[in-house]
Amino acid sequence: MKNFFQRLRSFSLNLGLVEQAQIVASTAVIVMMVTIISANIILQKEFEFLDFVSVTTAGIIGFASVYFSLKYGRQLEEQRRELEALNTVAMVVSKSINLNYIFSNALHKVADILNTEFGWLYVLQGDRLELKKTFGADFGFFSEKMLSSKTFLEWTEEIRTNKETNLTEGIVFHNNLQLLDIASWVSVPLRVADKSEGILLLASTAKDFFPARKVNLISAFSNQISVALNNAHLFDKITESEKRYADLFEHSPDMYHLVNAEGIVINCNLTESQILHYAKSEIIGKSLTFLYPPEMHDHITMILNKSFKERQEFRGSEEQMMTQDGRTIDVSVNTSLVYDENNIPVLLRCVGRDMTEQKILEQKVMQARMQAQKIDSIGNLAGGVAHDFNNILTSIMGASSIMRRRIPPSNRNYQFVEIIETAATRGKSLTNQLLTFARRSPVEFHPVNLHDIIEETLRMFEPSVKPFIEVEKVLSPHVAIINGDEGQIQQALLNLFINARDAMPNGGVLTIETNVDPVSDKTVSIKITDDGIGMSKEVKDQVFIPFFSTKEQGKGTGLGLSVVYGVIKSHDGTIAYVSEPDKGTSFTLVFPLIQGVPKDIFFSSKRRITGGSETVLIVDDEEFIRQTLSTMLSDIGYSVTTAAGGNEAITLLSKKKKFHLVLLDMNMPQVGGKKVFQKIKSLKLKSKVIISSGYNDAILEGSKFSKEIDGFIQKPYKMEELAKKVREVLDTEKS
Numbered sequence: 001m002k003n004f005f006q007r008l009r010s011f012s013l014n015l016g017l018v019e020q021a022q023i024v025a026s027t028a029v030i031v032m033m034v035t036i037i038s039a040n041i042i043l044q045k046e047f048e049f050l051d052f053v054s055v056t057t058a059g060i061i062g063f064a065s066v067y068f069s070l071k072y073g074r075q076l077e078e079q080r081r082e083l084e085a086l087n088t089v090a091m092v093v094s095k096s097i098n099l100n101y102i103f104s105n106a107l108h109k110v111a112d113i114l115n116t117e118f119g120w121l122y123v124l125q126g127d128r129l130e131l132k133k134t135f136g137a138d139f140g141f142f143s144e145k146m147l148s149s150k151t152f153l154e155w156t157e158e159i160r161t162n163k164e165t166n167l168t169e170g171i172v173f174h175n176n177l178q179l180l181d182i183a184s185w186v187s188v189p190l191r192v193a194d195k196s197e198g199i200l201l202l203a204s205t206a207k208d209f210f211p212a213r214k215v216n217l218i219s220a221f222s223n224q225i226s227v228a229l230n231n232a233h234l235f236d237k238i239t240e241s242e243k244r245y246a247d248l249f250e251h252s253p254d255m256y257h258l259v260n261a262e263g264i265v266i267n268c269n270l271t272e273s274q275i276l277h278y279a280k281s282e283i284i285g286k287s288l289t290f291l292y293p294p295e296m297h298d299h300i301t302m303i304l305n306k307s308f309k310e311r312q313e314f315r316g317s318e319e320q321m322m323t324q325d326g327r328t329i330d331v332s333v334n335t336s337l338v339y340d341e342n343n344i345p346v347l348l349r350c351v352g353r354d355m356t357e358q359k360i361l362e363q364k365v366m367q368a369r370m371q372a373q374k375i376d377s378i379g380n381l382a383g384g385v386a387h388d389f390n391n392i393l394t395s396i397m398g399a400s401s402i403m404r405r406r407i408p409p410s411n412r413n414y415q416f417v418e419i420i421e422t423a424a425t426r427g428k429s430l431t432n433q434l435l436t437f438a439r440r441s442p443v444e445f446h447p448v449n450l451h452d453i454i455e456e457t458l459r460m461f462e463p464s465v466k467p468f469i470e471v472e473k474v475l476s477p478h479v480a481i482i483n484g485d486e487g488q489i490q491q492a493l494l495n496l497f498i499n500a501r502d503a504m505p506n507g508g509v510l511t512i513e514t515n516v517d518p519v520s521d522k523t524v525s526i527k528i529t530d531d532g533i534g535m536s537k538e539v540k541d542q543v544f545i546p547f548f549s550t551k552e553q554g555k556g557t558g559l560g561l562s563v564v565y566g567v568i569k570s571h572d573g574t575i576a577y578v579s580e581p582d583k584g585t586s587f588t589l590v591f592p593l594i595q596g597v598p599k600d601i602f603f604s605s606k607r608r609i610t611g612g613s614e615t616v617l618i619v620d621d622e623e624f625i626r627q628t629l630s631t632m633l634s635d636i637g638y639s640v641t642t643a644a645g646g647n648e649a650i651t652l653l654s655k656k657k658k659f660h661l662v663l664l665d666m667n668m669p670q671v672g673g674k675k676v677f678q679k680i681k682s683l684k685l686k687s688k689v690i691i692s693s694g695y696n697d698a699i700l701e702g703s704k705f706s707k708e709i710d711g712f713i714q715k716p717y718k719m720e721e722l723a724k725k726v727r728e729v730l731d732t733e734k735s
Ligand SMILES: Nc1ncnc2c1ncn2[C@@H]1O[C@H](COP(=O)(O)OP(=O)(O)OP(=O)(O)O)[C@@H](O)[C@H]1O
Pocket: 495, 499, 500, 503, 530, 532, 533, 534, 535, 539, 543, 544, 548, 549, 550, 551, 555, 556, 557, 558, 559, 560, 561, 562, 584, 585
């Protein structure tokens, strides 16, 4: 009995308010019926039909009311619970904007409330559904390969349950799903702005676990999750854009700071803190003048005054800021004002651009320009002197050669003549170099193949440095034709090679590299690199100055690079170099290419020596020269006659001997070249005449004679030069 009451008590405690009310109401009905029946019995009144009907009606109404009250009361109670659950989910999802938090807590809570055993949350990521969270299972609901299929994505846009078997056709579930013994499931889309952004999927081992009302509730849950999802997305976007702006501000190439009307920096960007070597916190809160050296303080105060009092904004104000370690940097500052609602300027935005590098660059350009001007003016000076000096030397040489002929070798003064001649010849070679540097030496410009010249120069140079110096050639496969003078370019290259050799006394690698500008195809560069001793800054600044040399007396004249400079300039080229002590030096020459020259002409053309079969008369008083010339020319096919002096030549010519060409030495004793030439003219001979001399053609300068002759060649001859000249003169029509 006691047990019964206990159970009754626990039953009554378990009842809800509505149930308890129903029991009270039912008890009242029963008590009323019992009262009616007992009153009839006590009053010994016959139990009439009407009584029976009224008691039955009261009973039926009472019980019907109990039944319906109980039924709707329970439903109301359930709805209240559902609302509470919805509220719980809403609270969970709105508690955070962190998507991960929302996913895991929302799914957990929904499964919990609905008492389902399994749950999945998928979210659309681009064109694919991604599994974000599971509950009760550690694998997906669908097969992985389904997740990006278009038909599947469309399928997920509606509420789906296991009942619509025909609609699951074509949907592939995860292999492991059968292990879970799922008997019912429901998939509800998560909609954001009418677009399905994912699904909430719940499953149970119980059959028909998701009646329509539950599905509706799940839909309501999914709406809550969708709202949270949307919020999180929006928040993500804002955060992202904020981050981007912050990044733009912090890492802008320019320095930013914001200054208030009291001149205090209230914000600055990371670039500023990095350039000035301060932490941001060390800048913010300080007076603006803190960022400037003392001598700039007045200027800064003036800028602040003008900004806030006169509302002036500044563009490109040139200032110097000071870094933490006391260095000053050049900056160009732009400012703009920020106004409050009463149109009063309250803040000054300052954007500072670090101009230090640019200034250094400008200075370098300026220095290079000044250096070029300096070298050019030295060139002018040197050229003028060299020209006069050349004339003087020519006279000295002329006079000394006369002396040599007049004084017998036995005379004790003869040796001095030789000394004079040697010294004058050396002087001549120096003045020639100076003239090249000053761009005053005669040049013969015509299209030349740069690669051929390099190869040829290397052929002369390489054997002399082997095996100490390794020569590496990296020549461009393009044909590089420039308008130039082979001799001069060769001379320039040779000077550079020799400098490189001298810079590598213990051997090393000399690299010659050529490149045709791939973009414009308008220039070719030659880079000559050595890994030798390199140059100090002092040396670097002076290399092109004539007679500057670090080599010991007698080893270098200091004219090598001056000549290179002159040659490059007269070829409209440029020269640049980099050098580091103990690392090496690299010179880069750039020449303009000639456009539109048929390249195949030069492709394989080695400058061949071309001969001929014409008759040539060689007139020279020096036996040795006669012999050499005669051998050279007859070797290449000419039929050669020699004359040992002017007289002999005139005799031969007067004998009506015909020569296609006369190679005439200028300076001969008794009858000189000029006289022989006059004879040729007076005899009206058709012979062409090439004058040869130990002096350069400057000795002919200006004279009428120089215009009448057909060519000039300077001693000593090189085989190629001679052959070329002879052929040229013979092939030219006489005007
Ligand atoms: N490749 C190089 N490596 C190191 N120093 C160099 C190099 N080229 C030139 N120099 C320096 O530049 C100076 C001037 O060079 P330049 O060719 O004008 O004269 P030089 O070589 O001294 O004499 P010269 O060429 O007339 O015989 C050299 O004395 C040397 O100090």
